[in-house]
Structure formats: C-alpha cells, structure tokens
Amino acid sequence: DGGITQSPKYLFRKEGQNVTLSCEQNLNHDAMYWYRQDPGQGLRLIYYSQIVNDFQKGDIAEGYSVSREKKESFPLTVTSAQKNPTAFYLCASSIWGNTNQPQHFGDGTRLSIL
Amino acid sequence: QKEVEQNSGPLSVPEGAIASLNCTYSDRGSQSFFWYRQYSGKSPELIMSIYSNGDKEDGRFTAQLNKASQYVSLLIRDSQPSDSATYLCASGGRDDKIIFGKGTRLHILP
Numbered sequence: 001d002g003g004i005t006q007s008p009k010y011l012f013r014k015e016g017q018n019v020t021l022s023c024e025q026n027l028n029h030d031a032m033y034w035y036r037q038d039p040g041q042g043l044r045l046i047y048y049s050q051i052v053n054d055f056q057k058g059d060i061a062e063g064y065s066v067s068r069e070k071k072e073s074f075p076l077t078v079t080s081a082q083k084n085p086t087a088f089y090l091c092a093s094s095i096w097g098n099t100n101q102p103q104h105f106g107d108g109t110r111l112s113i114l
Numbered sequence: 115q116k117e118v119e120q121n122s123g124p125l126s127v128p129e130g131a132i133a134s135l136n137c138t139y140s141d142r143g144s145q146s147f148f149w150y151r152q153y154s155g156k157s158p159e160l161i162m163s164i165y166s167n168g169d170k171e172d173g174r175f176t177a178q179l180n181k182a183s184q185y186v187s188l189l190i191r192d193s194q195p196s197d198s199a200t201y202l203c204a205s206g207g208r209d210d211k212i213i214f215g216k217g218t219r220l221h222i223l224p
Contacts, residue, residue: 040122042202042216043158056210090157099206100146100165105157 002027004106006091012114013078013085021076021109023091030096032074033103036060037088049074050096078111086112116141118215120203126221133190135218137203140184146206147179149188152217153199162188193222 004025013019023032031050035043045058049068063082068074074093078085088110092103117140127133139147146165150158164170164177164186176189186205190197200217207213 040216043214045211048210050210058211099210099212101206102146102148102160102163103212104160108157 004091004093004104006089006106006109008109009107011109011111013111014114016080018077018079019111021078021089021091021111023074023076023106024072025093026072027093027104028071029093030071031094031101032068033092033094034058034064034066034074034076035090035092037090043090046076116207116213118203118205118213120215120218122216123219124221125218126223127193128223129193129195131193133193133197133220133222135188135190135201135203135220137186137215138184139186139205139213141205141207141213142184144205144207147177147186148204148206148212149177150202150204151199152202158202195222195224198222
C-alpha cells in the first residue's frame with residue numbers, strides 16, 4: 001500500500017540527547033514536511049523540502065535538523081538544543097511543493113522527555 | 115502574519131443533524147483550501163479540497179468557499195457519532211506553505 005511511514009510511534013529522549021525521527025514515503029511525492037503539534041494547538045511547520053538535497057526552515061526550526069538525501073526519506077533530528085521537545089511530530093508529503101496540492105500525513109511520532 | 119481562524123468548540127450536534135464548521139483566512143492570495151479530520155491521538159486525514167467559489171460535495175460532506183468574504187465552511191449531513199473529531203481548516207497561498215487553523219472540536223450527540 002502507498003503511504004507515509006513514521007517511526008517509531010513513541011520515543012523518549014534523555015537530557016542532552018539527540019534523537020532522530022524517521023519518515024519514509026512510497027507515494028513518489030516530491031515535497032515533504034515536518035510539523036509539530038502540541039495539545040490543543042495547531043500544526044507548526046518545522047522544516048520542509050521540495051526536492052532532494054534541498055530543504056527550508058519553517059516557522060520553528062530552532063533545535064531541529066533534517067536531511068533529504070533520497071526522495072523517499074526525510075528524517076528529523078531533535079537536538080539537545082530543543083529544550084521543550086515533548087510533542088506529537090507529524091510528517092507529511094505532497095505531489096510537489098505547490099500549496100495547491102493537499103498534504104497527506106503519516107501516523108505521527110510522540111516524543112517525550114525522560 | 116497569515117492566519118486561519120477557527121472556533122475551537124466544542125460544537126455539539128445531535129446525531130442525524132447537519133454539523134456546520136466555519137473558518138476564515140487572512141491571506142487574500144490564498145488559492146486552495148483543505149479540510150482535515152483528526153481523531154484524538156491520531157494524525158490528520160484529508161477529507162475535502164476546494165479551489166473555486168461555491169459548493170463542492172462529496173458524500174455527506176459539502177465544502178463551501180467564499181473568497182470575497184475570505185470564508186470557508188464544511189457541512190456534514192446526517193451526522194454520525196463517528197464524525198466526532200477535531201476538524202482542521204487549511205489554506206495554501208502564493209508562498210510555499212499551507213497554513214493550518216487550530217481546529218474545531220465536533221461532538222456528535224447520540
């Protein structure tokens with residue numbers, strides 16, 4: 001089945017630790033996105049990529065890093081510089097990086113601090 | 115600052131009635147509009163896209179767009195308990211980003 005796979009579903013981070021969230025898609029979509037959602041809040045854009053080997057900062061990129069070495073994959077690293085990482089992280093993709101195209105979401109990763 | 119505004123709710127609607135969800139957006143250049151449904155603890159699921167003024171129907175769902183008033187709505191006919199969720203409105207404009215509202219919680223009363 002075509003779709004977006006995020007792993008792990010739950011992740012715990014220790015103080016000072018970097019953690020990486022995986023996002024893989026087999027939809028042949030060009031554009032991929034990372035959002036953060038806090039309870040009762042909307043989606044906030046962290047990073048996005050419209051093409052392999054290129055990505056742009058979203059509204060809350062500080063403390064996060066990404067790479068886009070393959071079209072199918074867009075991993076997000078939550079660094080120790082992100083002091084409040086507890087949230088629901090959502091990866092999305094769209095056919096191409098045009099806002100007329102809807103974004104489709106993976107199942108999300110819940111990150112908590114130990 | 116481009117914004118999409120939604121009433122947070124909860125909006126309570128009796129089973130079988132019409133649920134009406136509303137959204138306003140600030141960017142007059144927005145060209146695309148989306149409604150997502152998000153069940154508690156789950157990720158958003160696209161249910162409707164609309165690009166032109168007027169109504170667009172898909173099963174029990176009707177999206178309505180009025181660009182002059184910068185207003186988008188979603189009607190759910192014959193509401194079912196399974197429709198209880200948070201509904202996110204989103205708009206896409208001239209830049210690279212889709213702007214999401216914070217969502218309206220809908221509760222269908224059995």
